[in-house]
Amino acid sequence: MPAAAIRARARAEMISEIKMIARRHLETEGANLSLRAVARDMGMVSSAIYRYFPSRDELLTALIIDGYHALGDAAEAGDAEVTDRADLRGRWLTVCHSIRRWALAHPAEYALLFGSPVPGYAAPQDTTAAAARTPAALIGILTDGFAAGALTDPGPGELPGPVQADVATVRATLFAGLPEALLARGATAWIHCFGAVSFELFGQLNGVIEARKEYFDHQMRQMCDLIGLP
Amino acid sequence: MPAAAIRARARAEMISEIKMIARRHLETEGANLSLRAVARDMGMVSSAIYRYFPSRDELLTALIIDGYHALGDAAEAGDAEVTDRADLRGRWLTVCHSIRRWALAHPAEYALLFGSPVPGYAAPQDTTAAAARTPAALIGILTDGFAAGALTDPGPGELPGPVQADVATVRATLFAGLPEALLARGATAWIHCFGAVSFELFGQLNGVIEARKEYFDHQMRQMCDLIGLP
DNA sequence: TGTACATCAGTGAACGCGCGTTCACTGATGTAC
DNA sequence: TGTACATCAGTGAACGCGCGTTCACTGATGTAC
Numbered sequence: 001m002p003a004a005a006i007r008a009r010a011r012a013e014m015i016s017e018i019k020m021i022a023r024r025h026l027e028t029e030g031a032n033l034s035l036r037a038v039a040r041d042m043g044m045v046s047s048a049i050y051r052y053f054p055s056r057d058e059l060l061t062a063l064i065i066d067g068y069h070a071l072g073d074a075a076e077a078g079d080a081e082v083t084d085r086a087d088l089r090g091r092w093l094t095v096c097h098s099i100r101r102w103a104l105a106h107p108a109e110y111a112l113l114f115g116s117p118v119p120g121y122a123a124p125q126d127t128t129a130a131a132a133r134t135p136a137a138l139i140g141i142l143t144d145g146f147a148a149g150a151l152t153d154p155g156p157g158e159l160p161g162p163v164q165a166d167v168a169t170v171r172a173t174l175f176a177g178l179p180e181a182l183l184a185r186g187a188t189a190w191i192h193c194f195g196a197v198s199f200e201l202f203g204q205l206n207g208v209i210e211a212r213k214e215y216f217d218h219q220m221r222q223m224c225d226l227i228g229l230p
Numbered sequence: 231m232p233a234a235a236i237r238a239r240a241r242a243e244m245i246s247e248i249k250m251i252a253r254r255h256l257e258t259e260g261a262n263l264s265l266r267a268v269a270r271d272m273g274m275v276s277s278a279i280y281r282y283f284p285s286r287d288e289l290l291t292a293l294i295i296d297g298y299h300a301l302g303d304a305a306e307a308g309d310a311e312v313t314d315r316a317d318l319r320g321r322w323l324t325v326c327h328s329i330r331r332w333a334l335a336h337p338a339e340y341a342l343l344f345g346s347p348v349p350g351y352a353a354p355q356d357t358t359a360a361a362a363r364t365p366a367a368l369i370g371i372l373t374d375g376f377a378a379g380a381l382t383d384p385g386p387g388e389l390p391g392p393v394q395a396d397v398a399t400v401r402a403t404l405f406a407g408l409p410e411a412l413l414a415r416g417a418t419a420w421i422h423c424f425g426a427v428s429f430e431l432f433g434q435l436n437g438v439i440e441a442r443k444e445y446f447d448h449q450m451r452q453m454c455d456l457i458g459l460p
Numbered sequence: 461t462g463t464a465c466a467t468c469a470g471t472g473a474a475c476g477c478g479c480g481t482t483c484a485c486t487g488a489t490g491t492a493c
Numbered sequence: 494t495g496t497a498c499a500t501c502a503g504t505g506a507a508c509g510c511g512c513g514t515t516c517a518c519t520g521a522t523g524t525a526c
Contacts, residue, residue: 005279005439012345028349029349029350030346030348030349031346031349032262032349054240064273092323099263102418106278107319111346111347112346113360114346114428114432114434115432116260116261116341116342116345116346116432117260117341117432117433118260119258119260119261119262120257120260123433126277128437131434137425142254159448160441160444160445160447160448161444162441162444162447163439163444163445164439164440165441166438166439166440166445167439168376170438171314184448188422188449188452191425191426191429191449192418192421192422194425194429195421195422195424195425195427195428195429195435196421197342197424198424198425198428199421199424202346202347203347203353204343206359207358208396208400209397210396211390211392211393211395211396214390214391214392214393215390215393215396217390218389218390218393218414219418219421222415222456225456225458226452226455
């Protein structure tokens with residue numbers, strides 16, 4: 001291995017170690033991520049971090065993109081788990097549970113992606129592609145189902161006009177194989193998945209519902225009914 | 231007015247002015263509320279705040295309780311707006327839109343109530359009564375509807391066992407007039423309302439859906455269908 | 461009616477801590493001739 | 494093969510700022526005799 005490659009590899013390892021430690025700090029501190037604290041845990045002086053990230057915000061951005069990819073990986077892995085590809089409802093539920101499991105295992109990262117915006121931090125454009133992977137994994141199930149004839153198109157009548165226009169744009173760029181009305185139903189179900197996970201994770205279920213997993217499963221099944229998933 | 235009452239009134243006014251300014255700071259700084267900044271805006275020295283709030287956390291708690299009450303007020307006012315009390319769907323939708331409108335008008339407060347938990351801050355027990363007002367306003371509509379015979383009980387069969395136990399407890403303490411299955415459907419719809427508002431407010435709709443209000447309305451109608459609201 | 465005392469809002473200085481970012485530097489490693 | 498040079502990770506000090514909380518204090522106001 002040439003020297004340049006060795007240096008590049010060492011550099012990459014440092015970057016991923018910094019991110020690992022930063023993720024650990026997120027768990028305890030929320031989005032108030034401190035570069036100095038990360039540097040301390042790395043056994044470095046705080047200015048050394050600047051060899052790897054030009055600013056705190058860039059580090060946050062990297063963590064956000066990584067987070068979206070990790071969640072997307074979890075969602076796709078969940079879908080791949082289901083061997084009976086024709087079992088649309090099973091696939092949908094498995095993906096939703098994978099999302100919830102990832103969120104429970106990485107609450108601070110989840111909050112960084114889906115919680116209150118970090119004050120003073122503006123998410124750059126580059127996060128959107130990574131962010132789209134999780135909903136894409138869900139919508140892909142519907143595309144499969146529609147292609148197989150297992151899902152019927154309710155027709156565009158159920159969407160209000162301006163919403164139909166927005167949905168048509170999304171459909172054109174990402175989900176050409178799915179009728180608008182089904183795409184919209186899938187979006188509702190995805191938003192409910194997000195809502196149910198956030199509701200639980202952000203403490204709103206405390207002292208009310210103890211059977212968390214069963215309750216989540218129940219809600220996701222209601223969403224399958226709403227979509228019309230067999 | 232006796233002197234003691236005058237002093238008490240002045241004190242109450244100071245407290246509410248501090249909270250007002252603190253709310254204004256929340257808008258720009260998120261939950262990183264700074265006592266010193268609030269004091270500066272009050273034209274006081276920072277230590278003077280301690281005459282009114284024993285600590286920063288107590289001030290945060292006061293803001294949270296106020297926030298829940300403000301949202302509860304908005305929800306109840308929305309319900310009261312609908313003169314045809316038998317129009318259950320109209321009442322439900324109006325309350326949901328009131329919730330969304332309040333959230334859009336007070337994004338930082340909404341985030342404080344329903345967003346990522348503030349690092350290092352543990353919500354005390356006293357917030358729960360205030361927090362319950364908004365879902366109670368929604369569930370009240372269903373109670374009315376069931377009492378009037380406009381809603382039919384789907385029967386407890388649709389709830390998984392452990393969830394049914396949790397729901398039964400809630401029913402017993404707060405909503406004795408409503409069958410468990412309807413209460414659970416209402417809870418799902420409330421969670422979706424929260425989810426849709428958070429999804430929009432926390433930026434997940436950016437660049438995807440522009441017809442925000444119509445999209446929200448559409449989703450809330452889907453929830454009315456799920457509940458079985460006429 | 462006048463005086464001693466209590467109450468309490470607000471002051472100002474201080475403690476001890478944290479932060480992001482910049483900058484000139486050291487010293488090890490690799491490269492070119 | 495040996496030497497001058499370039500690269501670059503990491504150092505350490507500093508800048509200029511912020512924070513929550515404590516504490517002894519001043520000074521105005523009201524109360525009791």
